[in-house]
Amino acid sequence: MESIRCAHCQQFIIPNPRIKNQRYCSHAACQRARKTLWQKQKLKADSDYKTNQKDCQKQWRENHPDYWRNWRAKHPKYTERNRLQQQERYRQRAFKIANMDASKTYTSIKSGCYFIIPEAFGSGIIANMDASIQKVRLILDG
Numbered sequence: 001m002e003s004i005r006c007a008h009c010q011q012f013i014i015p016n017p018r019i020k021n022q023r024y025c026s027h028a029a030c031q032r033a034r035k036t037l038w039q040k041q042k043l044k045a046d047s048d049y050k051t052n053q054k055d056c057q058k059q060w061r062e063n064h065p066d067y068w069r070n071w072r073a074k075h076p077k078y079t080e081r082n083r084l085q086q087q088e089r090y091r092q093r094a095f096k097i098a099n100m101d102a103s104k105t106y107t108s109i110k111s112g113c114y115f116i117i118p119e120a121f122g123s124g125i126i127a128n129m130d131a132s133i134q135k136v137r138l139i140l141d142g
């Protein structure tokens, strides 16, 4: 069997036939070096992949600047339904909160992430939403 040189400690070793493309001996330090290198390469590959994906999406948007505008124009029913559903969700949420005991509502509000509902949907009521839109720190006076 042909011997190989460990990529870390440079010692000649007989490679383990069960390991494909072995480049390191079995010393703990050499195995550590192998792992570290592997992690480095993986992190780099991952970040390259992410960057590449971002670039692709950006590129696509740049090449199709009117895509969503066109899509909405071609699907007015869908767009309108979406808008109405969104409004209905706002309305129901505001209604629920408005029906709660006012003092309870007030004291149960905690600092956190809130979505501020526009005036039209519930006269300035602050409602907790799934999406964290605004971070609100509540300061109660009195």
Ligand SMILES: [Zn+2]
Pocket (backbone or CB within 6 Å): 006, 007, 008, 009, 010, 011, 024, 025, 026, 027, 030
């Ligand atoms: Zn070694």
